[in-house]
Each structure stands twice: as structure tokens, then as C-alpha cells.
Amino acid sequence: MVGGFGKMAIDALFPRFCLSCKREGQIFCLACASNWIAQSEPFACPFCGIRGSARACLSCREGTYLDGLVSYAPYGNPIVREAIGHWKYDGDRSVESTLRQWIEQSRDRLHIPLENFVVTHVPIHASRKRMRGFDQAEVLSGWVGEMFEMPVETLLVRSHKTKPQAKMQHEKRRVGTLDGIFEIHPNALELPTHILLCDDVFTSGATMDAAAKCLKDAGVEEVWGLVVARGGKD
Ligand SMILES: [Zn+2]
Ligand SMILES: [Zn+2]
Structure with a gap:
């Protein structure tokens, strides 16, 4: 579990970029979060x-x-x-x-x-x-x-x-x-x-x-x- 100062340090080392406009800051910047549907x-x-x-x-x-x-x-x-x-x-x-x-x-x-x-x-x-x-x-x-x-x-x-779904997608899976x-x-x-x-x-x-x-x-x-x-x- 990483909290407090440790989390701040990690945020500084691994900055987040908006998934939509790629600007640095949050994973979804305020402008994109309110416009994107x-x-x-x-x-x-x-x-x-x-x-x-x-x-x-x-x-x-x-x-x-x-x-x-x-x-x-x-x-x-x-x-x-x-x-x-x-x-x-x-x-x-x-x-x-x-x-x-x-x-x-x-x-x-x-x-x-x-x-x-x-x-x-x-x-x-x-x-x-x-x-x-x-x-x-x-x-x-x-x-x-x-x-x-x-x-x-x-x-x-x-x-x-x-196994997590993403790792299983290439394996054969069937309902049941x-x-x-x-x-x-x-x-x-x-x-x-x-x-x-x-x-x-x-x-x-x-x-x-x-x-x-x-x-x-x-x-x-x-x-x-x-x-x-x-x-x-x-
Ligand atoms: Zn954005
Ligand atoms: Zn059907």
C-alpha cells in the first residue's frame, strides 16, 4: 500500500497524462472529462x-x-x-x-x-x-x-x-x-x-x-x- 508521501513521490516519478488530449496532469483533464461522452x-x-x-x-x-x-x-x-x-x-x-x-x-x-x-x-x-x-x-x-x-x-x-481477462483473450474460452x-x-x-x-x-x-x-x-x-x-x- 502506498500512501501519503510515497504516493506523491510516485506521482512525481510517473506523471499522469490525460487519456484524451494527452496533456500532463490528470488521467482525464477537467476539460476532457466534461466534454467527452x-x-x-x-x-x-x-x-x-x-x-x-x-x-x-x-x-x-x-x-x-x-x-x-x-x-x-x-x-x-x-x-x-x-x-x-x-x-x-x-x-x-x-x-x-x-x-x-x-x-x-x-x-x-x-x-x-x-x-x-x-x-x-x-x-x-x-x-x-x-x-x-x-x-x-x-x-x-x-x-x-x-x-x-x-x-x-x-x-x-x-x-x-x-487469470485476468486481458491475459486470457487469446486463449480459447467458451460460455460454460x-x-x-x-x-x-x-x-x-x-x-x-x-x-x-x-x-x-x-x-x-x-x-x-x-x-x-x-x-x-x-x-x-x-x-x-x-x-x-x-x-x-x-
Ligand atoms: Zn484532456
Ligand atoms: Zn444471441
Whole structure:
């Protein structure tokens, strides 16, 4: 953990540059943060990408568990990808206000009737959370709960370690191969019927679908996903 003087020294050695205009200072300078809007993705089936609805399409519904997915920015956009990378892999929390702003700006993308839903997150492994100091999906679920005035609960634990997504993108991954990496949190005594599952990025969907399967196997009726960015088809 680096704080106080140590952090100042690191900031001086490794100055930050605005991801958008490249000016030295912050990871997103004030001018860029207030002007830049992440282009929203069209509504599409989370698994095959067929456009028209955020709900999983009829043919993908067989064999998958996630009912639908809302994303706020395309992961293909280099600014979006870099911002999330700084947050997740470098642990730079100065980018959080910008990410939160992106979601706030396009809050109307969430079309499900939220009254019934409880917000939760796709957890990282406890040891990874200790190393990073925070769980980015948990942070996101907190924002979503505040923004949409929804209850937030921790319902899942990650039981096995998996490699970070970015390192896995060249390996063959399919929906269903991560079965069993999640368990219901021991403190979650009574599960809600409708869940909004938050994560930072959705690529193949294998991780989020494994989390949705765990919840549905435990009796949850409907599970929607919410991510900052979606990677599209692998
Ligand atoms: Zn800038
Ligand atoms: Zn589909």
C-alpha cells in the first residue's frame, strides 16, 4: 500500500497524462472529462451480438443463464479500454469519477423495471482484492445502487482464482467453462428474485454467465448484467 508521501513521490516519478488530449496532469483533464461522452453501444444480445434488444436472444437463451446485458461504452474504444486498464490493473482510482460520469450520462439505457431488482457484483477472488485494495465490480455496484436508488448486497464469492481477462483473450474460452467458480456468499441468507449483476467489462460473457448460473441454481428468477464496457464478439 502506498500512501501519503510515497504516493506523491510516485506521482512525481510517473506523471499522469490525460487519456484524451494527452496533456500532463490528470488521467482525464477537467476539460476532457466534461466534454467527452463515450459512444453508447447498440442494444444487442450479450452472447451472439444480434442487435435489437439487450435481452439474450431466443437461440442463445438455451444453455445460458444471463437474461440480458446493459453496457455503457464500447471496450474497442482505446480511451475506454485504457481508462479501465488504469483502474483495474494499475489500481489508479483517480479514473473512477470519469467512469461514474459515463454511466450517469447514459442512465436511461437501463430499461428493466428496477423496483424489483437488487444490485450485486461479480466478485474478484479475495486474494486479488487484498492485492489491489478494492474490487472494481463492487465499487461499480455501489455507484449503481446510489444512482438508481436500488438496494446493494454482496451475494457471491469467488471460490477459484482465474487469470485476468486481458491475459486470457487469446486463449480459447467458451460460455460454460467457468462453471463452479462462484458460490453464494455465506452471509446471503435470503436471495432476492431479481438481480442486477455488475462487472467492469464483458467480453465472452463466460464469467458473468457463470455468476448468473450460480444465482439461478440457488433460485433467483431473473439476472441482468450491467457493465461499463462490452468487448463485442471475441
Ligand atoms: Zn484532456
Ligand atoms: Zn444471441
